[in-house]
Amino acid sequence: MKFALAGNPNSGKTTLFNALTGSTAHVGNWPGVTVDKKDGYYKKLSEKVQIVDLPGIYSLSPYTPEEVISRNYILEEMPDAIINIVDATNLERNLYLTTQLLEIDVPVIVALNMMDALERNGDSIDIERLEKKIGVPVVLISALKGKGIKELMERAYAAASVARKGYSVLQNSKIKDMYAEILSLYNESDNAVFHTVKMLEADELEIAANPSIAERAAIIKSTIDNEEYDNDYEGIVADARYKYITEHYSKALKRSKSHTGDSRSDKIDKVLTHRFWGIPIFLLIMLAVFHFTFSENLLMLAYLIPEGSFDILIIGTDAINSPGVMLFNLIDLGTSSLGEAVAAALSSSPEWVSSLVVDGLLGGLFAVLSFIPQIMVLFFFLSLLEDSGYMARVAFIMDRAFRRFGLSGKAFLPLLMCFGCAVPGIMATRTLENEKERRMAIMLTPFMSCGAKMPIWATFAGIMFAGAFAEVIVFGVYLLGIVVAILSAMLLKKTALRGETPPFIMELPTYHLPQLKNTGIHLWEKLKHYVIRAATVIAGAVVIIWALSTFSFGFRMVEPSDSMLGQIGRVLSWLFVPIGFGQGGSGWQFVVAAITGLIAKEMVVATMGVFSGMDGDAVLDAGAEDLQGSNLANMINGISAPAAFSFMAFNLLSIPCMAAVAAAKGELKSAKKLMAALGFWMGAAYLVSALIYWIGTYWWISLILVGLIGLMIGISKIVKYNKLKLAKIKANI
Amino acid sequence: MDKTLKEFIPNERGTVKKVTAEGKIKRRLFDMGVTPGAEIIMRKAAPLGDPIEITLRGYELSLRRDEAAAVLMEV
Incomplete structure (x- = not known):
């Protein structure tokens, strides 16, 4: 059954x-x-x-x-x-x-x-x-x-157990004769009533399936003129349905009083979609969601707790972690002790075996696992908001701002999630009804700087200009991402994803208390696919990167600089010369770091750490002050500031990570569309990085160029204007 | 007096006279119950002025002003 x-x-x-x-x-x-x-x-x-x-x-x-x-x-x-x-x-x-x-x-x-x-x-x-x-x-x-x-x-x-024949409310409507005539064309076949109604509506799928009946139905329809509806049968049928419902079914509903007063839902809505407070409240709610997922200083308690008062594993140091970070720490504790145990067990086996298992295989798997807790917490909070009916209001509030970029208000949420992690963001695009809008949103995802990119910005901003402009630089990176996303959306809307703006006709459901049980029940189901996909893709990629950076072409274990990856980096570095960081003695190191960043952005700083003779984890753990004067600082200060900015832009805009690629593959469902997205990301990264490098390096030439172009446009305008004037004068004469 | 739903101000009531939209949008409006004879109360506009929220058939619906312009109303 x-x-x-x-x-x-x-x-x-x-x-x-x-x-x-x-x-x-x-x-x-x-x-x-x-x-x-x-x-x-x-x-x-x-x-x-x-x-x-x-x-x-x-x-x-x-x-x-x-x-x-x-x-x-x-x-x-x-x-x-x-x-x-x-x-x-x-x-x-x-x-x-x-x-x-x-x-x-x-x-x-x-x-x-x-x-x-x-x-x-x-x-x-x-x-x-x-x-x-x-x-x-x-x-x-x-x-x-x-x-x-x-x-x-x-x-x-x-x-x-009892067979049932279809029944249509049109049997008693004003077009019942026409309905009966078309019904007879279907000759008692399966679902005849359903097909008849669809044929009446001139449903495109039905016409394609039964072209011969469609011809005869069109003749029947042409004999009767329904002027009231401009012969629009979709409208007539919809109208007949609603009329039948109000006349026959709605009478079973007994209303005790006239509903003039505001319901509970109306009262909540008055606050949450308020003209002035609607947007600030929304931003606060989103801030809270991200705070509870990613913050290492829950409710800003660190300002109240004296320094050195406590340091509790998982919970936090002189501050309380958010639930997301606590879960993250918990998993991290489990995986790192497991990693250590395995390393100890393999201590007597050959070096390459323990390196493959511990650094390659387990390292890759743990990298995937480490994403899970925060994605789950983020998903959980957002499903609560969804379940309560608030997400529909978010789309309602944000629609106006997003429409000019070819997106609707519903695209706001997936893009916002990408500031945390692109993977849930890409997965959330499935709530978008319009396929073009979904593709557009997916293509914009990497431009929202995700959590894994933060160490890159922190390291560079802390080292460049001796850390003097750290906040400005980090803020600038986020801003650059948003600007590129807006420009890309406008470009895509005019080119590859051209089409009518998707309509926005959406129910605003009644608010109700979210059900924890319901929210939790499918959380794991949602994540399972990601975990399986990511575990295979990322773990595989990490093993390959490990092998490439551990062995030379002669399959001997060597230092990274002599490894296959190092050699490949040297060969590929010319590709990155035009965008500023491929040249010089350490150019290939930046190139390799950027390439490993395509696997996972956490690896960028770790790779650079390895090249400068520092332990990758130590670099991630070190504060900006500790890095001043280090080998890594010398490496970064070894390239020009425009080249460093170009490197950051490249990491911001290029393929975010293999997990995101796997998620995008799952949502786009087409190798061609996936390749287009990957190409778009790499193209945008290369172009913007090149612009930053060239304008940054030759800013005075750029200024002259801009001035010259401006002058030329001005002159042509004046010439055109004079010509028009002349023509008018001539015409008057 | 006839006017479109787009021109409605908050708390204004009216009855749908005709839906002039085309294709997908028209069908969507019909499916959501915006059919001739349906009573509509305009509730409010979103903070940025668009879309608008209306009440019809006992529930809340939001639509853009562009789409509301295709709904001819009898006041």
Whole structure:
């Protein structure tokens, strides 16, 4: 037995799915598209029932991937029954989908959810009356409290054993004659009612599937003139559905009083989307989320705690870590002690074996693992905000600012997450409906400086100009990333990703308290794919880098400078001469550092540390003051300031890391699109770095050039103006 | 008097007369319940002036002013 679960977004569908399937749920993707595919089993009937959770949809139109998936699934897989979850507090719009599901030749059962919220307003629904009008079983449930689930499944099981023929509300509408005529063309075939309605609507998928019927249907439609709607049958059908719902179904709803006063949700909204306070409150909330995920100084307590008062493992030193950092430390403690134990166990084996296992294999795996805690904490907080209904408001608040770049307000969140880590940011782009917008957002992700790049900025800013402009430099890097992102968005919108701005017609769901259990339940499922993908890709890459930087071409263990990587770096360094850091004695070292940065940005400073004879970890742990005068400082000060800035820009804008590449591959679902994104990142990095280096080095020539170009534009304008004037004078004469 | 939803001010009420949008946007508006005869109350504009929030069929919907311009209203 197989039941499909269908319903509007925000109708409690996920909660019901969790209640039905519990731990048997499996999350994946629908073939070919990045829309969550969830299925699991309900085991409390005499027979095990597979539950397939269809994407949350408002309609079965051919316009969004979610809707097409749902409709194809129902028509092609023919589940034994459809459980249609309906939000009782939003009856009319939810039943709109029900009228469409009823047109398919599959048993349907309506699960009426959130009755408690409806009753809290003093309203009620006459279930028996509604059931009689709809003609299929209607069962009252509370997905949240797990009430009514057993009855729902028992009645669905009973309904599934009786074949059902589709029914359309159009049978009683003003276009019923036309409907009957087209229906006869389908000749009692499977799902004839559904196909008839789609043909009436001139649905593009239906016309493509049945061209011969489409021709005859067009003739039938041309004989009758529906002027009121400009012969727009999509409009007529939608209108007929809503009319039928208000006339027949809505009467089962009894409202106790007229809803003139503000609901609880309205009151919350008055504050959170306030004209003046809306944006500051939003920024504060985001700041709090990042603070609880990445801060090593929770609630700024360090200013209250005297120095040297405590140093507790994992918790913090003279300050309390955020939950994200605590988890990070915990994992770090576990992996480093495991690493040490393995190293000790391998102490008697050949050097290359322990180096491969400890530095290469385990090092790579641990690098992946170290990301997990903070990604999980970040995801957790953001899912809480999503679940509460606030994320829809974020899109509402930010839409105006994002539209001019070809993005909608919904793109704000994924891009914001990238300041923490590009991986969850890229994964979050799947909430964007429009495919072009999704691609655009993914292509902008590396430009938001992520946490792993911070050590690069800190090291360089601390060393350059003796650390005098550290804050300015770090701020400048973040600003550069944002500016490049904006320019790229404008460029992409005009070129590769041209197209109409995606519409923004979005429900603002009622606020409600987030459910911790629901938020937590699929957190691991979401991350599992990333972990598997990243573990294979990153661990593999790290082993390769380890081998390349440990062995010479003669396969002898050597110092990094003599290694294969060192040799390759020397060969490749000419590529980086035009952008300023490929030349000179240590040029190849910067080149190798930048290349390892493509694997993971944490490796940039560590690699440079190794080249300057310092332990990589020691460099990461050292403060800026400790680095002054060190070999690393000499190395960085050995190149010109514009070259150093160019190096930073290259690391900021190029491929962020292999984990991000793996995530982008998963979301883009196309090798070609992935290559385009990688090419775009490298191209942007190279171009911007070159500009910084050349303008920085030859700024006086640049100034003269800009002046000359300005002068030329000015002269041409004057000439044009005079010509126009002349022409006018001539015309007047 | 007829005007478009775009011209509505907060707390103004009206009934949808016609949806003049095209293709995908039109269908989306219909699916969300913006059909002729539906009663709409304009709630507010976003902090940056666009999009707007409306109440219809007992729930809250947000849409851009460009899209609201395609909804002809009877006041």
